[in-house]
Amino acid sequence: MWLWFSKLGSPKWFYELSSKWLPWLVVFMAVAMTVGLLWALLFVPEDYQQGFTNRIFYVHVPVASISLACFPLMAGAGVITLVWKMKLADMVAKSAAPIGAWFTAVALITGAIWGQPTWGTWWVWDARLTSMLLQFFLLIGVIALRSAIESPDAAAKACALLSIVGAINVPIIKYSVEWWNTLHQPATDLTMNENGANGPEIWVPLLIMIVAVYSFFVISLILATRNEILVRERRSQWVMDIVAREKV
């Protein structure tokens, strides 16, 4: 168990394993993304109230819901960093912050573009939108904190702490639409219920897009983490070998 754990934490092991898996993940994402986008754009019927703005959901909902995964991931990595001082965990946490900021920003932008024709406003200070904006600023805060502290060890600890604290915001975002009376609609029950508000022609493409965007998140996280590994391990022999072998 401990052997496995320390092996899992080895940047070299992660780098080599991800080299093997990355091409398959990319193929999987490309297929899911193509099917999902074509289906959402071409085949989903027009909404009787919202017209074709319902196309926006197939981008907005996956991006927004996956943006919520970022803080729990960083908090989990933060705990591992603080307790076991695993190097890889901090590398993942560092790579995840900018990606999470991107996801949150895209969720906010696409939401605003949908809100304009539907609610008649780009922005309201309701609980869902405000807590989402807070998540964006928290992520910017984590990134700024890391670049502000010179010692990498101290930066890792500080960011781990801020990530754990910041993760408190995630359930607030998630349940904001139930706890408060928001303009943002509550989550839709995406069960297989045929009598539900939306039939499978609505939610099957959404499900495909969620899977596609999730694999996109994982791929960009792996790519960023691999770069971080190369930079931090640049004095170890195996990275030098990679540098020597590669033609750029």
Next chain:
Amino acid sequence: MFSGIVFSSVGEFLQMGTYAFHVWTVYGVFAIFLFVNLYLPRVQRRQFIREQQRRAQRDAHTGKANAGQNAVQADDSVVPGESE
């Protein structure tokens, strides 16, 4: 569940009812988002490799390591601007 393409022409598809601006802006933002997060890491990786190769070469030239094949094993710890 699958009732065919809901548009009858390319023009109709591009118009998206009256929401061409909203729908295509969202998909444009999404495309940029995908491109940046998949492409930028590749650029950064190439930059890093190039930088390290140059460094190794420079160290080899100054005679720090055995010039030639073992150049990459040269120590890069004296490079200015490093915080570690």
